[in-house]
Amino acid sequence: EPEVTQTPSHQVTQMGQEVILRCVPISNHLYFYWYRQILGQKVEFLVSFYNNEISEKSEIFDDQFSVERPDGSNFTLKIRSTKLEDSAMYFCASKTAAQNYGYTFGSGTRLTVV
Amino acid sequence: AQKVTQAQTEISVVEKEDVTLDCVYETRDTTYYLFWYKQPPSGELVFLIRRNSFDEQNEISGRYSWNFQKSTSSFNFTITASQVVDSAVYFCALSEVGGSQGNLIFGKGTKLSVKP
Numbered sequence: 001e002p003e004v005t006q007t008p009s010h011q012v013t014q015m016g017q018e019v020i021l022r023c024v025p026i027s028n029h030l031y032f033y034w035y036r037q038i039l040g041q042k043v044e045f046l047v048s049f050y051n052n053e054i055s056e057k058s059e060i061f062d063d064q065f066s067v068e069r070p071d072g073s074n075f076t077l078k079i080r081s082t083k084l085e086d087s088a089m090y091f092c093a094s095k096t097a098a099q100n101y102g103y104t105f106g107s108g109t110r111l112t113v114v
Numbered sequence: 115a116q117k118v119t120q121a122q123t124e125i126s127v128v129e130k131e132d133v134t135l136d137c138v139y140e141t142r143d144t145t146y147y148l149f150w151y152k153q154p155p156s157g158e159l160v161f162l163i164r165r166n167s168f169d170e171q172n173e174i175s176g177r178y179s180w181n182f183q184k185s186t187s188s189f190n191f192t193i194t195a196s197q198v199v200d201s202a203v204y205f206c207a208l209s210e211v212g213g214s215q216g217n218l219i220f221g222k223g224t225k226l227s228v229k230p
Contacts, residue, residue, distance in 0.1 A: 042205065043207075043218070043220040056217060103218070105158070105159045108157055108158060108159075
């Protein structure tokens with residue numbers, strides 16, 4: 001069965017450093033998402049991406065965050081200058097169409113900011 | 115505004131007991147989807163079920179069953195004859211159709227511990 005692949009599975013970074021989280025969505029999917037889960041809390045929507053641009057973003061997704069689909073297969077989330085409170089599990093997800101609710105989630109990247 | 119409430123923060127049962135996880139949602143849309151996900155200790159999100167707002171039929175899949183009641187805005191999940199492997203955090207989620215890209219709104223989750 002097709003999978004959404006996220007790398008790395010765990011990343012430790014120093015406060016203030018830039019970090020890039022990588023995702024390879026399923027190849028025929030068109031809608032891409034990032035979600036965040038702070039340890040012990042609920043999963044929160046960050047951003048959705050379609051047709052090479054952001055289609056929706058939450059209040060969490062401020063100027064420190066950016067997303068990109070640089071080469072037609074990867075989908076990246078960049079945090080420009082990490083803060084301690086960015087420590088969380090970050091999930092990538094994809095699906096074929098907006099009205100198709102068959103989400104596929106990746107297994108997540110645990111980001112630890114020290 | 116849309117909202118998902120899982121009032122039970124933690125539940126602990128003994129193996130073979132039945133357990134019901136509650137989920138109450140709020141939405142102004144008439145068309146929406148409801149989901150349950152399981153998050154085991156390893157951290158990934160495992161899809162369990164998706165239900166659209168027009169389909170109020172209850173569903174059973176093995177030891178799992180779901181009760182969707184539009185009148186009370188609830189979508190409860192029952193595990194029959196629980197097993198230790200059912201120990202996980204369970205999330206209920208809502209996705210509205212109108213005007214959105216289908217983003218998921220999650221509840222805070224219910225941590226289920228099944229003891230042998």
